[in-house]
Amino acid sequence: MSATPVPKALTGLDHRIEAAVGCSVDTLWEHRDRGLLDKPLARLADAHRALAAAETSVAFYRVLLHRLASGEFPVDTALFGRIGRTVDQLEQAAAARDERYAGVLAVLEPVEVAARSQTPSEETDLPARDIAALLAIARGAKLHEHLLTQRLSVITASGARVGYEQLQQLEQAGLLERDAAHPVHAGQPVTLTDAGRSALAGTRRPQTTGTGRPVPQVGEWPAAAHSRH
Incomplete structure (x- = not known):
């Protein structure tokens, strides 16, 4: 047991x-x-x-x-x-x-x-779609090229796909990086940068409502049950 x-x-x-x-x-x-x-x-x-x-x-x-x-x-x-x-x-x-x-x-x-x-300009306000992509990539992902169509896409460990255009946008934002040492046809590992990990970790100070209660952040994972309390 x-x-x-x-x-x-x-x-x-x-x-x-x-x-x-x-x-x-x-x-x-x-x-x-x-x-x-x-x-x-x-x-x-x-x-x-x-x-x-x-x-x-x-x-x-x-x-x-x-x-x-x-x-x-x-x-x-x-x-x-x-x-x-x-x-x-x-x-x-x-x-x-x-x-x-x-x-x-x-x-x-x-x-x-x-x-x-931290100033407002430093805060990350990512759309839920990008948060979902970062979360999937954080668990392991590779950029592949389709043998027939030559289309590029990221395949994550969970089987989800992230389009190449979205990958480029997240790269330009400094949230992702590729390991160019690996050829695309074999799969290039895609990983989060420190900025990408910080975005998922929710490092922003939470906004509050008029009652002083925190406003849930976009893409924030639900907290586990508070068995501590």
Whole structure:
């Protein structure tokens, strides 16, 4: 039987991270797993994962200490020993949590500064059609030439096709690049640039409605269920 996944722990920095990157921390983790983040956001995702693991450890020992003191076990020397060990483990887990909290702050603050300094002209506002193409290409794609018609098109790992005209537009926008070392008849690998990955990662600060609630961004993946909360 496979182990049950441990829910991500809520951290005290989740809301700041989400405000800075423009998406939920669940989505940030998903984009990290897909290799869609630039280096600053990848470091932030990794640091947040470490902090979430530390928060989970703190919660585990706190619950264990509560159980030991709940009256479920006889009060004897063995219980005192277990309580003492658990208190030590909780203290060590809290110290590790505080260290990782500081680590998240160290990589989060530059991201916040960059988000605050971002101007409207720097924001990416891609049509849903282009977002869909980038998402498909991010999973693996090659440019092929049809043997009979000589028509060029991108075939993605999922079997979707992206027209050559759209490929050129995305290339000119600096979102895609081709590996010209491979001949077209054999398939030229097409990959996202850092700018393309950033566009998918939703690095813009989210716009808000009059109620202050974020407006969903075009092409943004739905956030995973918040089991952390």
